[in-house]
Every structure is written in structure tokens, then in C-alpha cells.
Amino acid sequence: MRTLDPTREGAITGAPIRRTRRLRRSPAVRTFVRETRLQPADFIAPLFVIEGDDIRHEIPSMPGQFQLSLDRLEPELNALREARIPGVLLFGVPRHKDAIGSGAFAPDGIVQEAVRRIRLLAPGMLVITDVCACEYTDHGHCGVLVDGEVDNDQTLPLLARTAASHAGAGADIVAPSDMMDGRVAAIRRALDEAGHHATPIMSYAAKYASAYYGPFRDAAGSAPAFGDRRSHQMDPGNAREALREIAIDLDEGADLIIVKPALSYLDIIRAARDAFDIPITAYNVSGEYAMVKAAARMGWIDERRIVLETLLSMKRAGADRIITYHAKEAARWLLEDA
Ligand code: PBG
Ligand code: ZN
Numbered sequence: 001m002r003t004l005d006p007t008r009e010g011a012i013t014g015a016p017i018r019r020t021r022r023l024r025r026s027p028a029v030r031t032f033v034r035e036t037r038l039q040p041a042d043f044i045a046p047l048f049v050i051e052g053d054d055i056r057h058e059i060p061s062m063p064g065q066f067q068l069s070l071d072r073l074e075p076e077l078n079a080l081r082e083a084r085i086p087g088v089l090l091f092g093v094p095r096h097k098d099a100i101g102s103g104a105f106a107p108d109g110i111v112q113e114a115v116r117r118i119r120l121l122a123p124g125m126l127v128i129t130d131v132c133a134c135e136y137t138d139h140g141h142c143g144v145l146v147d148g149e150v151d152n153d154q155t156l157p158l159l160a161r162t163a164a165s166h167a168g169a170g171a172d173i174v175a176p177s178d179m180m181d182g183r184v185a186a187i188r189r190a191l192d193e194a195g196h197h198a199t200p201i202m203s204y205a206a207k208y209a210s211a212y213y214g215p216f217r218d219a220a221g222s223a224p225a226f227g228d229r230r231s232h233q234m235d236p237g238n239a240r241e242a243l244r245e246i247a248i249d250l251d252e253g254a255d256l257i258i259v260k261p262a263l264s265y266l267d268i269i270r271a272a273r274d275a276f277d278i279p280i281t282a283y284n285v286s287g288e289y290a291m292v293k294a295a296a297r298m299g300w301i302d303e304r305r306i307v308l309e310t311l312l313s314m315k316r317a318g319a320d321r322i323i324t325y326h327a328k329e330a331a332r333w334l335l336e337d338a
Contacts, residue, residue, distance in 0.1 A: 036316040038308065040084035040331035044128065044281070044323045047076070048219050049114040050093040061215035062286055063293045065325050067093055070110075070117050077122040083331035087126030089175065089323055090114055091220050094136055100144055101136030105161040112169040119170045128202065129166040131159055131176040131187070134222040141224050142178040142232065150232060152180050159183050160190035167196040175258065177204040179232040184252035200255035202281065206242035206268055209233035212261045212287030219286065242268045243275050250278065258323070261285040263310065266317040273318025282319035284311065289325040304333055 023033045048067045050057070055069035068076060080088065092110040094103040103109050111129055118127050133155065134142045143155030155178065163174040164187075174191070176183050184203050191199050209230045217223035234241060246257050257276075259269050260283035269282050292310070296303035307326045314322050324330065 036312060038312050038315060038330070038334055040327075040334055041086050042311075042315060042320075042322055043085055043327035043331055044087045044089050044126075044321060045080055045085050045327035046089045046091060046323060046325060047073075047114075048091050048093055049073070049110055051095040051110045059215065059219040061218055061290050062325060063297070064329070065219065065289075067219065070113060073114070073117060074121050077118065077125065080328055081122060081125065083328045084335065085327050085331055087128055087172075088118065089128045089130060090118075090171075091130050092135055093219075093221055097136055097138040099138060100158060101133035103136040104131075104133050105158065105165045107165060107168075109165070112165055115166060115169040115171050126172050127170065128173040128175050129163075129171045131163045131166065131174050132178045133158060133162075134178075134224070135220045139225045140217075140222055141227075142229065143180060148227075150180075152182070152232075155180050156183055156186040160186040163187040163201075164190045164194045164196065167191055167199040168194060171199070173200045173202050173256075175202045175204065177207065177258075179204065179207050179229075179234075182252070184249045184254045188253035201253060202256040202258060203249040203254040204260055204283070205246040205249040205254060205257040206259045206265075206272065207233050208236050208261065208265065210236065210261050210264075210285070210287070212264070212285045214287050215290045216286035236264075239268055239271060243271060246272055246276060250276070254278075256281065258283050259319070261288060262314045262319070262322070263288045266313060269314065269317040269319050279320045280318060281321040281323060282314045282317070284314060284322055284324035284326065286325065292326075308333060 024030055050067040050069055052069045053071055056072045057067040059065045090111050094110050115127050118125055132142050134140055139145060141150050143150040159176060159178055166174050176187055184201055187201055249257060256279040258281045259265055259272055262282035262284045272280050292306055295301045307330050311322055311330055
């Protein structure tokens with residue numbers, strides 16, 4: 001005999017019993033059952049600090065993002081604080097560059113000075129510094145060149161020195177983005193030797209060789225003069241390798257890790273979340289930002305909804321925190337909605 005399935009629409013009366021729409025009926029119900037929520041405390045805002053005076057130069061491919069000289073930092077920091085953004089990630093744009101990127105570890109370098117300034121202007125702000133050489137080398141590569149290739153082991157002491165000088169200036173966290181092998185161990189050792197045992201390392205552990213970094217390289221003036229970064233950044237086809245990269249960085253002493261880019265790599269964020277119990281930060285990179293800004297300017301998308309949905313997807317994928325150029329605007333929208 002044929003039994004009727006009462007959960008099937010039309011089985012008896014035509015009325016379904018399982019109605020998932022019940023929990024979507026009103027804003028109050030939807031909010032009550034929401035699994036993942038965004039808040040301003042999730043965001044870290046990147047800042048480009050440039051040597052010189054009275055500079056507030058908008059980056060053409062990143063509308064709303066500026067290269068700021070130190071004397072123009074204060075209003076930006078105030079705005080971030082008002083938006084409840086807990087931290088900034090600093091990138092330096094130096095006046096002079098050389099073959100080994102010595103500006104990266106100069107005691108009075110642009111990032112070191114910016115850290116000191118932010119400490120004074122915004123004492124509660126978490127100051128994270130990007131540690132790499134590409135903004136400081138005249139060839140734009142992330143380390144020392146030997147026969148036209150980035151030499152891993154000769155680059156390590158320079159990165160270690162850079163991280164220690166950032167910590168010495170007062171950085172809360174150092175974030176190496178170079179993808180050299182052994183850099184986390186080298187940086188940990190240098191930090192400890194300089195007495196910075198308490199300074200955490202947030203490594204860009206899974207960082208892919210991505211076209212999404214294009215606008216950033218304009219902003220930071222860090223495009224390689226020749227070649228690319230495929231000999232050290234990860235191949236976009238590889239997912240399992242990301243877990244290996246993360247495991248190695250943790251073994252070497254990384255305290256937290258970054259997955260980058262975010263949007264095309266949500267599967268990597270999820271895999272990392274499932275495999276490790278450390279805090280995971282996703283980097284919503286410059287090209288992802290530029291695409292949204294461009295489409296919004298054309299009037300083709302609803303920027304506010306697209307940004308909040310995109311950031312939510314990163315958190316839902318497993319990111320605890322998100323480095324994003326949308327930080328200030330997204331936080332303001334969230335505060336308005338709250
Ligand atoms: C420096 C660095 C880059 C980014 C962060 N740190 C550029 C690169 O690796 O070429 C990219 C950030 C972005 O695109 O927003 N190594
Ligand atoms: Zn670099």
C-alpha cells in the first residue's frame with residue numbers, strides 16, 4: 001500500500017508542514033536566527049603611510065584609499081576610532097629605495113615613525129605592520145636578488161631586522177608577507193633576541209600569486225620591475241599545500257595566520273578553519289576592493305549590500321578577522337544598522 005508522506009507538498013491538504021520560511025518572516029526573526037554576524041571589531045584597516053609632508057594622495061585604482069603623510073594621519077585615525085575599527089595594518093611608501101630595501105629596517109623609516117605617531121595619536125589602536133622588502137627595493141622584489149632571482153636565505157636576516165625594528169618602534173603585531181621559507185623562525189629569533197618575546201607574529205601563511213594585488217602595487221609602488229612573484233607566492237591551483245604552509249609557519253612560531261586573497265579563496269579559509277584552532281584573518285585584497293568600487297561607480301551594483309554580503313561570506317567561511325579597505329565604510333553601515 002502506498003503511504004502518504006505528510007512532509008511532501010500536496011500529500012494530503014496541499015499544505016507543507018516543514019516551512020523554512022517561518023524563520024525568514026520578519027527582520028526580528030531573521031536577526032534572531034542569524035548564524036554569522038559582522039561587527040566593526042572584525043575589521044582591520046590597511047593604511048599607506050608615505051614619506052613627506054602634507055600628502056593625502058588618493059590611489060586612482062582604489063577610490064577612498066589614500067597615501068597619507070604622518071602629519072595627515074590624525075583625522076584618519078579619529079575616523080577609524082569613531083567607526084570602532086580596532087586595528088590598522090601599515091604599509092610604507094619610502095622616498096628612497098635600494099637593492100636590499102634598507103629603508104624597511106631603518107630606525108627612522110616611514111613605518112617605524114608611523115608606528116610611533118599612531119601610538120601617541122591613538123593609544124588604543126592595534127598597530128600591525130606588514131613586513132616585506134618590495135616597497136623598499138629599487139627592483140620591487142620581496143627580497144635580495146642573486147642572478148635575477150629572489151634569494152631566500154639572504155633575505156631572511158633583512159626581514160628579521162625589519163620585524164625587530166617595527167617591534168622596537170612599538171608595533172603590537174608583525175605580519176610578514178614575503179613568503180620566504182623559514183622567515184617566521186628567523187623573525188621569532190630576532191624578536192626574542194631584541195627582547196620582544198611578547199610580540200606576536202601574524203604570518204601571511206597561505207598567500208597566493210594573485211592578479212588581485214594589482215591596485216596595491218600602484219598604492220605601495222611595489223610592482224616588480226621584471227618577472228613576477230610565482231617563485232615564492234603560492235600557485236592558485238593548490239589547496240592542500242595551503243595547509244602545509246600554515247602548519248610550517250605554526251611550527252616556526254607563528255601566533256596567527258592570514259589567508260590571502262579572500263574572495264577567490266574562501267575554500268582555503270574554510271579548510272584552514274577546520275584544520276587549525278588558531279585565529280584566522282582573511283585579507284580582502286586591493287583587486288577585490290577595486291572591482292566593487294568600479295561597479296558601484298557605474299551604478300551597476302548596490303555597494304553597501306555587496307560589501308556587507310562579501311565580508312559576511314568571508315566570516316562565514318571561517319575567518320575570525322578581515323583585513324579590508326572597506327573597513328571604515330562597512331563599520332559605519334553596521335553601526336547605522338545596529
Ligand atoms: C607585500 C604585500 C602585497 C600585498 C600585501 N603585502 C603585495 C604583493 O605581494 O605583491 C597585497 C595587498 C593587496 O593587494 O591589497 N608583499
Ligand atoms: Zn613583498
